[in-house]
Amino acid sequence: MTARIMEADCLFCKIVAGSIPADVVTETERVIGFRDIDPQAPVHVLVVPKEHYGDVAQVAAADPALLAEVITVADQIAGSLADGQFRLIFNSGPHAGQSVFHVHAHVLAGAKLGWSPA
Ligand code: 5GP
Numbered sequence: 001m002t003a004r005i006m007e008a009d010c011l012f013c014k015i016v017a018g019s020i021p022a023d024v025v026t027e028t029e030r031v032i033g034f035r036d037i038d039p040q041a042p043v044h045v046l047v048v049p050k051e052h053y054g055d056v057a058q059v060a061a062a063d064p065a066l067l068a069e070v071i072t073v074a075d076q077i078a079g080s081l082a083d084g085q086f087r088l089i090f091n092s093g094p095h096a097g098q099s100v101f102h103v104h105a106h107v108l109a110g111a112k113l114g115w116s117p118a
């Protein structure tokens with residue numbers, strides 16, 4: 001599975017391109033982090049590769065260094081916006097809650113988090 005630079009009608013490709021606004025908290029050459037529009041924790045940031053991959057397994061297979069960069073950026077966000085502790089979630093597939101099919105890590109931080117995924 002190779003990445004596409006941009007997928008038509010992909011919400012997060014449009015945020016990467018700047019055609020839909022987002023509250024960007026950090027950016028590298030290959031990754032962008034912006035606040036979730038419906039936050040589930042005091043800090044809820046989505047970390048997204050700028051290239052289009054559908055889900056986390058596709059990035060892991062095609063470009064492990066890019067996936068590692070997503071995790072490093074998540075750690076940096078938790079360190080700058082919270083106390084450095086964080087939960088990282090990749091929903092993969094509709095039954096797991098994935099609604100945007102451009103891979104994104106949810107970074108949740110800033111509070112003692114509960115655990116009720118079902
Ligand atoms: P998923 O359900 O695919 O794991 O996560 C998608 C996330 O994107 C959801 O948490 C949702 O609140 C967020 N989201 C949906 N539309 C927008 C948007 O237009 N802007 C931002 N910043 N987040 C969005």
Ligand code: ZN
Binds near residue numbers: 010
């Ligand atoms: Zn996309």
